[in-house]
Amino acid sequence: MAPKMYIETYGCQMNEYESDRTFRTFEQAHGFARTEKIDNADLVLLNTCSIRDKADQKAFSSLGRLRVAKTLRPEMVIAVGGCLVQSQGDEIRRRAPFVDVVFGTHQWEKLPTLVEKARKERQQIVDVDMYGWNKYKFLPYRSAIGVHPVSEFVTIQNGCDKFCTFCLVPFTRGREVSRSPEEIFDEVKLLSEKGTKEVTLLGQNVNAYGRDRSGQIGFGELLDRVAEVPELKRIRFMTSHPSEMSDELVERLADNPKICRHLHLPLQSGSDRVLDKMNRQYTLREFRKRVESLRKAMPDLTLTTDLIVGFPSETEDDFQSTLNAVNEFEFDDSFSFVYSPRPNTKAAKWVEDFVNADVASERLDRLQALQRAIQTKKNVQTVGKQYEVLVEGASRKNPKELAGKNQHHHTINFEAASDLVGELVQIRILEARHNTLKGERVP
Ligand code: SF4
Numbered sequence: 001m002a003p004k005m006y007i008e009t010y011g012c013q014m015n016e017y018e019s020d021r022t023f024r025t026f027e028q029a030h031g032f033a034r035t036e037k038i039d040n041a042d043l044v045l046l047n048t049c050s051i052r053d054k055a056d057q058k059a060f061s062s063l064g065r066l067r068v069a070k071t072l073r074p075e076m077v078i079a080v081g082g083c084l085v086q087s088q089g090d091e092i093r094r095r096a097p098f099v100d101v102v103f104g105t106h107q108w109e110k111l112p113t114l115v116e117k118a119r120k121e122r123q124q125i126v127d128v129d130m131y132g133w134n135k136y137k138f139l140p141y142r143s144a145i146g147v148h149p150v151s152e153f154v155t156i157q158n159g160c161d162k163f164c165t166f167c168l169v170p171f172t173r174g175r176e177v178s179r180s181p182e183e184i185f186d187e188v189k190l191l192s193e194k195g196t197k198e199v200t201l202l203g204q205n206v207n208a209y210g211r212d213r214s215g216q217i218g219f220g221e222l223l224d225r226v227a228e229v230p231e232l233k234r235i236r237f238m239t240s241h242p243s244e245m246s247d248e249l250v251e252r253l254a255d256n257p258k259i260c261r262h263l264h265l266p267l268q269s270g271s272d273r274v275l276d277k278m279n280r281q282y283t284l285r286e287f288r289k290r291v292e293s294l295r296k297a298m299p300d301l302t303l304t305t306d307l308i309v310g311f312p313s314e315t316e317d318d319f320q321s322t323l324n325a326v327n328e329f330e331f332d333d334s335f336s337f338v339y340s341p342r343p344n345t346k347a348a349k350w351v352e353d354f355v356n357a358d359v360a361s362e363r364l365d366r367l368q369a370l371q372r373a374i375q376t377k378k379n380v381q382t383v384g385k386q387y388e389v390l391v392e393g394a395s396r397k398n399p400k401e402l403a404g405k406n407q408h409h410h411t412i413n414f415e416a417a418s419d420l421v422g423e424l425v426q427i428r429i430l431e432a433r434h435n436t437l438k439g440e441r442v443p
Helices: 013-030 052-073 083-095 108-121 181-193 219-227 247-257 272-277 286-296 316-329 357-380
Strands: 006-010 045-049 077-082 100-103 125-128 151-153 198-201 235-236 262-264 302-309 331-340 385-393 400-407 411-415 424-431 438-442
Touching: 006 125, 013 045, 013 151, 013 198, 013 272, 045 125, 052 083, 052 438, 077 083, 083 100, 100 108, 108 125, 125 262, 151 181, 151 424, 181 198, 181 219, 181 411, 198 219, 219 235, 219 247, 235 272, 247 286, 272 286, 272 424, 286 316, 302 316, 302 357, 316 357, 331 357, 357 424, 411 424
Parallel strands: 006 045, 045 077, 077 100, 100 125, 151 198, 198 235, 262 302, 302 331, 411 438
Antiparallel strands: 385 400, 385 424, 400 411, 424 438
16 A cells, blocks of 8 residues: 655645655656545645745644654554745754654655655654755655645745845744746756646745846746746746836736736835835835836736735834735735744844733734725726636535636636536636636636
């Protein structure tokens, strides 16, 4: 019987990408099958995140469940990796000595070897080194190519040089490292040969792509060259840093019909004082200028963002500036959170400026209510419009319906008699729901 692998992934799309490619490597090279139950797993992978305190807590609570599973089945190999391990590896070893492999954010490529070593030596293997490795060695992808969904992630860059004062990424993933364009093109080509029609290019700061490798192409050229893969219908990317979106890139986005009309551009705060304390390296005025040029070049662009409330020293006036900015830019969606101090970051040391938890949570409620109202208004405006939809599969809630996305990243459900997965179809919107739209096929 095929050995079974159980995976829990927390955090961002890059974590999802790493878990997925790792499973596929174990599947292709070692015959593993995926299981949704810890109880019958031979290998467990816990891919952790450290973006907020809640993410840490989730990982530690998963470790509690894994402790029970390991007691019942000591032969099971447990590997725990990712950002939390990179920032709190010693704590994980202390609290979970039963974990067989403790690995950081730069050991994905080595994981099969580490697992094998742990299995043979029957002792905990720890590898969290960020500096002694070949930083340009990204996850193997040729050995991980199997059957792929219509829409896939492809990592193009890892790490960040920005050092926002609230963020752990430069410490957990290290400095910006760009993957070689040849590898990216090769992976995209292989995926599209296997049926993938859309790729989302991932990086913490995709606009900085290529900057760390002399003589290498930049992000704009990379996008254009990926778009040349004939079977590929659509390209998305995230995340962009507002201070790094050049006019030249905006032009390229507008000129290339394969690049989707959706941009995720994190604002974080509407107050210049707070933006400065966050070390975001742009002002609200500069953000506004960028949004204006984007909307001028692509009037139908949807814009989503990230926002933090209750950042140390945020006043009610600062928060009002964030509400004003949300009203002004009318983001199509936003990911908003109360500030969470992260160990070793600058902002975590400004304890005397921390905003009272009740005040911060009340601000978050107000911000999210405003966002919901904007989103509902914008969703209703889509009724009667027609979109090209890339069909991804059955709708999650109604198996009689198919679901897909338009270029603007709206999820659209519609009834269909035949299997249209992977096809681009024309859909007219009939009804706007909170997070999805419902439509009908237009012949
Ligand atoms: S740009 Fe993004 S990833 Fe980089 S430090 Fe700032 S928040 Fe973190």
